[in-house]
Amino acid sequence: MTVLVGFASLAVIVVLRRSMPGVPGSLVAVALGIAAVELLEPDVAIVGQIDGGLPTLGLPDIGLHDAGALAAGGIGVMLVAFAEGLGAAKNYAAREHEEIDANRELLGLGGANLAPALSSGIVVNGSLSKTAANASAGGRTQLAGLIVAALTIVTLLALTGLFEDLPEATLAAVVIAAVVELVDVPALVALYARRDPTSPSSARPPEPTGTTATSPATPTRRRPPASSCCASRAGSISPMPTPSAGRS
Numbered sequence: 001m002t003v004l005v006g007f008a009s010l011a012v013i014v015v016l017r018r019s020m021p022g023v024p025g026s027l028v029a030v031a032l033g034i035a036a037v038e039l040l041e042p043d044v045a046i047v048g049q050i051d052g053g054l055p056t057l058g059l060p061d062i063g064l065h066d067a068g069a070l071a072a073g074g075i076g077v078m079l080v081a082f083a084e085g086l087g088a089a090k091n092y093a094a095r096e097h098e099e100i101d102a103n104r105e106l107l108g109l110g111g112a113n114l115a116p117a118l119s120s121g122i123v124v125n126g127s128l129s130k131t132a133a134n135a136s137a138g139g140r141t142q143l144a145g146l147i148v149a150a151l152t153i154v155t156l157l158a159l160t161g162l163f164e165d166l167p168e169a170t171l172a173a174v175v176i177a178a179v180v181e182l183v184d185v186p187a188l189v190a191l192y193a194r195r196d197p198t199s200p201s202s203a204r205p206p207e208p209t210g211t212t213a214t215s216p217a218t219p220t221r222r223r224p225p226a227s228s229c230c231a232s233r234a235g236s237i238s239p240m241p242t243p244s245a246g247r248s
Contacts (some may be wrong), residue, residue, distance in 0.1 A: 002044045006169035009033055013177040017136075024137060026174045033170035034162065045168045052160040054153070055119040077123055082109055085126025091182065092135060132178035 009029040016025035037046060062070070086105055093100045105126075112124045134144055155163070 001042050002167075002169045005033065005036070005042065005044050005167050006173050009167075009170040009173035010177055013173060017177070026133065026137065026177065029170055029173060030166060033167045034165050037165040037167060047164055047166045047168060047171065050160040050164055052156055052158075054156060055121060057118050058120070060117065060120075078109075081123055081125030082106060084128055085109060088126050088128040088131040091128075092131065128182070129175045129179050132182060133174060136178045136181060 009032070012029045012032065013025035016023050016028060036042065037044070082105070086100070086102060089100050089105060109125065116122060116124055134148070137144075139145075
């Protein structure tokens with residue numbers, strides 16, 4: 001049943017994306033998934049209870065003796081989070097022919113992690129799947145991020161109970177439908193053809209013997225013997241005078 005729900009949700013998203021691009025297929029799939037769980041009560045895994053309300057602010061309850069133990073793990077998490085976020089940013093910036101400043105990305109990542117550090121939250125990073133979902137929904141500017149933040153606050157205050165019945169298979173279908181757009185199939189085929197020696201496109205014709213691949217073969221001209229040359233021009237060239245014995 002879980003597989004059926006997942007494929008059905010993915011089919012809804014793909015069909016709506018191709019037939020009616022203006023309709024948010026992911027939102028429709030989520031609404032249908034929640035409605036199916038409430039009406040049909042299928043035997044599928046759902047998101048479950050979500051704690052509502054805004055988090056409380058405060059400093060982390062750690063001592064100085066814990067800083068050294070947390071530093072190694074924190075640096076590792078920071079490097080992985082920064083690499084994933086920077087990779088997603090460069091991927092989508094290349095599509096729009098824009099440049100990415102890695103220093104500004106690092107400063108933004110550090111500033112974004114100040115809020116969860118003071119509110120008992122988790123690490124914030126630029127997720128590739130969330131970026132793909134945002135782009136597939138039509139987000140192009142920073143305004144999309146502000147709208148998502150506002151809707152997240154509204155959901156935490158009033159709509160957490162609505163998403164408790166969301167099937168996990170539907171949630172997975174939303175992520176798969178967003179990330180699959182990042183797969184460049186023609187580039188993969190071209191890379192495979194270049195590295196596979198048995199592929200017809202990677203085979204090179206044999207080079208002719210005695211030539212190089214960069215310059216064509218040049219035929220060698222043979223000059224006629226001196227005797228034949230002189231014989232053919234004997235009638236038109238007068239013999240050279242022989243120096244006399246009295247002249248030096």
